[in-house]
Amino acid sequence: MSKTRDFSEVNQNVEKVDGMALACGQDKYVADFETGDELHLKILRSPHAHARIKNIDASEAEAMDGVAAVLTHEDVPRVAQTTAGQGYPEPSPYDSFMLPRKVRFVGDRVAAVAAESEALAEAALEKIEVDYEVLEPVLDPRDSMKEDAPVIHDEDDCHTVIPIPFEPERNLASSVEFEHGDLEEELEKCDVVVENEYEAQYAHHCPVEPHICIVRKDPHGRLVITTSTQVPFHVRRIVAERLEMPEKKIRVIKPRIGGGFGGKQEVLIEDITAAMVLETGRPVKFEFNRREEFASSRTRNHEILDMAVGADTDGRIQAIKMHILMNTGAYGSHCLTIVCNSGSKVLPLYNKANAISFKGTVVYTNLPSGGAYRGYGATQGYFAIESLLDELAEELDMDPVELRKINHIREGETSPVFAALGEGKEGVEQTIESCGLEECIEQGKEAFGWDEREKRRETGDKTKKRGFGMCTLMQGSSIPEIDMAAASIKMNEDGSFNLHMGATDLGTGSDTVLSQIAAETLAVPTDDIIPYSSDTDMTPFDVGAYASSTTYLSGRAVKKCASNVRDQILERGAKMLECDVDDVELGYKEVAGPDGETVSFSEIAVHSLYEADQRQIAAHESSISHKSPPPFSAHFAEVEVDTETGKAEVLRYVNATDCGTAIHPRLAEGQCEGAVLNGISYALTEEFQFSSKGKLVNASFDSYNVYKMTDLPDMETILVPTYENTGPYGAKSVSEIGINGPLPAISNAIYDAVGVRMRTGPFTPDRILEALEE
Amino acid sequence: MQNLKEFERPQSLDEAVEKISAKPGRRLLAGGTGLSITDSKTTIGLVDLKSVGLDYIEDDSDAIKIGATAVMRALEESSLLQNYAGGLLADVAAEVGTTPLRNMITAGGNITQLRVWSDLPAPLLALDAEILVTDQEGETTYPAQKFFHRHPSQLLDDTDIVTEIQLPRGIENYSSSYTKFVAVDDSYAVTSVSVVLDMEGDTVKDVRIGVGSASPSPARCPEAEEELVDAELNESLAEKVGEICRANVNTTDNVWGSGDYKSKLIEKLVKKNLLQAKTS
């Protein structure tokens, strides 16, 4: 299979369709739709990790000048729901309410105020008197399922909508199990077995734009929700259910959004804001402040992974154990699917094992809720497996690169994990059709100078030690047999095309990438495509931006749609050229007949709109994927550890990534670079610190440390082309995979530098120093 | 700031003194980076010091004088400060906050509020600086030791205006070294160590060690300084002095680091900065 093709629009760095408008500050985000007539919504947040609301007295707040309304749980419909923006019916427990009667973490919703200004709304919050019955909280997931643990979801209207394990009476939010072969038997036979426990910590997405929406009623009484979301269609459905109103009364529009990373794959603001519009009849704006963004949105799930890997003396992996205790916090949003992904996106990479034992146990605690976050469980899973493989390589006295090379999955191969683990149900069997991992390893090694690394070990300072680590990764592209995307295209008389899609550009550039796919198919410049996306009234359905699906799945829909339109153009062209459709060819913005005569797209459009057999050249098409072809990547990290302070600094980081055809190479590199830096930041500094009462104490950028430009190491991204036949023009996904590497690659490099295994993230100076002292 | 109703813009220090003393509930405004996002119900008026003429850094026969509203960027770029005691204060200012914040944060604001992000107090202790305060009664001069002994708000009345920091003559040619230990670049210090040193050959003539952010107040370590004076500064002494500092400087837990870790840092950073100051 040829790995490169000749393309004119895809695989090119065309101008990002919204790039210049953004660089000039002209394109609009949600806040820019504020007109000044909105009420401002604020939420009274629970000060307790676990408490029952006995009574709320909002009379004083309601009486304040400028306060339009106060809503408590007594005023809104009580509909058990999940905030997870997933395919319906969701494999997440329906365990949350618009306003709960019982609060389950510090920062949970208690009441809502709408007032003429934010300051007034905040002042009103202080006037609401709440009488709590404070309950004992569960603050450690290891305690959640103990006999005497307090029950967090003890209200009987919590339920699931599909048959998934859910035992709230013992704080079990969900669970999954998969056994292939006999683990104990295989481990017994192995020459080398390594076992250890890893712990991946809470973390936050930190989009620069917080969650924000503005909801107003249009003149027909419909709710128009302008919101910073990754999932406009799920927002429409969930808000309709929460408010017990028909979906036809709701329109959701996503304008430009300031980053999401999974955090906006949740319906956290729109329901209560819509309820407030219904209550007051006024437009209402709700924007999280930074504390709410950290403490009351969603997080990377905290996972504790009990791991074992066994191999023969040659390093062939025979058995893998991955038993996970996942802390979903107060609510079970995405919980089952995230824990499934810790296995399903990770274990197939080492597909030759005779035995695999995978268990995921998801427990509730009275801490902030987990949810979708770039990497979605795979980040945690890769930390464990790729660090453990480094331990195995050491036991075997083998180069960690060689260990990966003899074990990783290859083209034409499959893994039993694909069929066994899906999204809350069984998965989908698949054979790998494109795998550039060998090439990623080779090119990454070369660029990093892996074989020459010993020459760089000497730092000239006895307190500074240098080390080198690596890891390999795969992810997926969309959720097979579940997720659906659609697009529609119509032709205009100047030969341009409107491309309408449900797909959600959250800053990733999907409007551009999908326009390129349409342009390639239609043989026009990308500039002739006018994209419009994510408006539930105007664009066809799409599940939204998640699961590394947009380029692959929405791209397939766009390509299919554009092909349909192209066929109509050819047909019309043949008619105009008075020849058979089989005798015409698509040229650049024209159709050519057999004797060289041509009609331009503009002529074709004018002909079909005004002249003969008049009809709109247009199509809409849908796509559902039957596979989730993985992108692959190899990561290499060079780290220097200050043995006096314990501080680890990444000096150089190389990722070589196979995303199939990169539709827009620069944007694809940008996805890798952004994901890797987020991963490095997660590995070294990002964590949630809780008080003994379960309150998040570092809910600000002043103490939740994220990497900035000055912290950036020397970073190199290499795109390794392959061609995925099932993807649009050979494309696979690229957005998530990069975040999975830094935890293990850096942990391995730290070990290589100073001989301590960092098995709990993040690898902060104090933790490293403590490990060094032991 | 829901009750804030007045914004006074005095054009001289005298006028500022008058404005701040005129009514209760008025507060002084310097850079505003802290105050503008402070939720205070009791503040009814602000007295902006921007135009009172305190944004100088100047050479005077008795001292180098830093006006209270001089911003970090000015400190960083001041050749006077770059050439004073190994450029310690210029180095410190260069690591405060981020580029836009360094255009906003003032010397007076940084020391008067004395919060976890206040990087100037510890080096000012090490430099034996003096802080000038003006009120209706006149001007008072506080040695840094006294000014930072407890939180300055316990020493100052609401109507006191910190006007100037004075750096003493006689130590211009001392060398110095500074480390602000942070988790990521623009984060607040876990702990900072400033060393100001005067050597004759390998022998220490004078030395001051300032430790910041380890506890709510910055600290000197006289026990360590005594150990060093008249001694030969080498690696083993630096190490010993680090240990002395660790044992004598109080540390407390906060979200940037545990007291225990800060103590370990103090030991290592004192040693490192002593040796660096020696060779710089």
Next chain:
Amino acid sequence: MQIELEINGERDTYEVAPATRLIDLLRREGFQEVKKGCDEGHCGSCTVLLDGMPVLSCVMFAAQADDQSITTIEGIGTIDDPHILQREFVDKGAVQCGFCVPGMILSAKALLEENPSPEEDEIKRGLDGNYCRCTGYVKQIEAVQSAAKKMRGDA
């Protein structure tokens, strides 16, 4: 109270409450290109140039800017006639979600005016006040380097 500001070259008088922060005044007056990110002085989305120097408009009172000039991203280029930095940010792939970009370009502009040939470390320092969670900063550094070159007339 009234203050006088020159915003993007236009001098005008604005009515503000003493507690009004500069960001809120600017956005209220239609300068919505000034973005509100963390709203507490860390992320840099709200960066504007005050008399040519980058400051954070979310941590200062509007009245503090009285009688000074303010430049927002609209003041340095338009879609039809962009500043070289805006062009390079787009061409180099430095714009993903774009929320941080107005502030970052303004920081870059101030940097290049002072230092037309910055080293990579100087670029990093000059832009250290602007968070970006999307890009990993690599393309943004490249964009500033390339713009610097073009502004110097080297390319």
